Amino acid sequence: MTQTTADTSLLLGRTAPASAGDRAIKRQRVLDILDAKGQESLLLTSNTALTWYLDGSRVHISLAGDPIAAVLVDRGGDHLVTFNNEAGRIAAEELPDGVTLHSVPWYGNLHQAAAAVGIAGSAAPAAEADVAAELRAARQQLLPAETARYARLNADVAGIMTDVLSTARPETTEFELVAALAARVVAAGAEPLVLLCNGSSRSDFRHPLATHSPLGRRAMAVVCARRDGMVANITRWVRFDAGTPQERDAEARIAAVEADIFDATVPGARLDRIFTEIQAAYTRHGFGADQWEQHHQGGPAGYAGRDPRVTSAATDTVVPNQAFTWNPSGPGVKIEDTVQLTESGVQVLTVDPRWPSTTVNGLERPATLQL
Known part of the structure; x- marks a missing residue:
């Protein structure tokens, strides 16, 4: 798995819409969920959770398909994992500041790779399904x-x-x-x-x-x-x-x-x-x-x-x-x-x-x- 840094010279047609202020509040809301659940990290995999947490990034290709990205939120930061054929566009047009981008081969297992990018030795991340109600509550009040x-x-x-x-x-x-x-x-x-x-x-x-x-x-x-x-x-x-x-x-x-x-x-x-x-x-x-x-x-x-x-x-x-x-x-x-x-x-x-x-x-x- 490779790690990529966004190249702002590639910003040709779109800039990630994320607000730094809104994102900081959203990250704190997720950290509060981790504290309440006694967890060290959370794996976000649904379109709804990803677009909310990334504050407007496009994480789909097919409207009928699964997202082409997953995000691990841990105490050290935010990690977005996507396929190698998506990484360039994600880096150029969808990646918010402060999010580390990782890529896996297009044939790789996205969720397994995302779960593995966190702090070494930490426990398996919580799944969205484990905190569905808490995440929904975190999305309620628009910033x-x-x-x-x-x-x-x-x-x-x-x-x-x-x-x-x-x-x-x-x-x-x-x-x-x-x-x-x-x-x-x-x-x-x-x-x-x-x-x-x-x-x-x-x-x-x-x-x-x-x-x-x-x-x-x-x-x-x-x-x-x-x-x-x-x-x-x-x-x-x-x-x-x-x-x-x-x-x-x-x-x-x-x-x-x-x-x-x-x-x-x-x-x-x-x-x-x-x-x-x-x-x-x-x-x-x-x-x-x-x-x-x-x-x-x-x-x-x-x-x-x-x-x-x-x-x-x-x-x-x-x-x-x-x-x-x-x-x-x-x-x-x-x-x-x-x-x-x-x-x-x-x-x-x-x-x-x-x-x-x-x-x-x-x-x-x-x-x-x-x-």
Whole structure:
């Protein structure tokens, strides 16, 4: 195994986005986990943990594949191990200051190699699975530099939705719409993790992968886009007529469900108790008591689409500066934005002032774009 030092002369197209201040806090959070567990080192192997700890480094090649890097955090420092065919790019474009880079042959065992680079004679490192809840808690409260990066990403994605959906027509196909969204997301330096669309003929489906069907009289589009490790989530609706009274009523009621969820999302609240409130909100606003069972309801956001999805088993406690994406839905309706819990309450991040909105419980929420 070889050790490499970053050559700043190779920084041609990208600079590692990491903030020294944020990274120092993250390292201390991990060291605190080691202290609490009586461990000397921790091996980070998942995309979520790696991109959080490295503060935005890209550690993937295939969006469907495993990360091409692993990081050992020990008392002596941070060690990133990657394959030899990735090391040059990692060194030039993704390696934060203060992280030592090691490489192994492309056919080597990445995790075994990473576990072996720590202080000689130390015990085997803790695995992510051993401290999953603690790492998730460490990711909850977004730090200043990553908060700024996240806000820019979410605003960019919201603007992309406005630009693309404003040009849609009833004859536009679902594939054409998501292709346009994908092109704009990639042009913004992000990766489209989820692209969904349903025209009026497929509005019953809550996770509608696109088809060649035309949009027809109304359509939903969903984008989950990742940049510098962070994921923005957004849903928007467009229609080409005035909509039916039933549709407009359901849109108002699902926004009321979301407003109740926002009211329950306060520092100190437990996710399982928010989940109970979500279930009650559906009934309170005229949806069937089983509607929460038809689609997941969202949860904390940031370095994963949901971190975690909220269920009755999720007992994490909400903290200030945490990000969320709640996505209540009913038959033919859904509402979804990425937000952050600030000192003044919920702040919507996926916002574009050009998109039509309506005030719900004092907060501007997206309306259906009528063309």
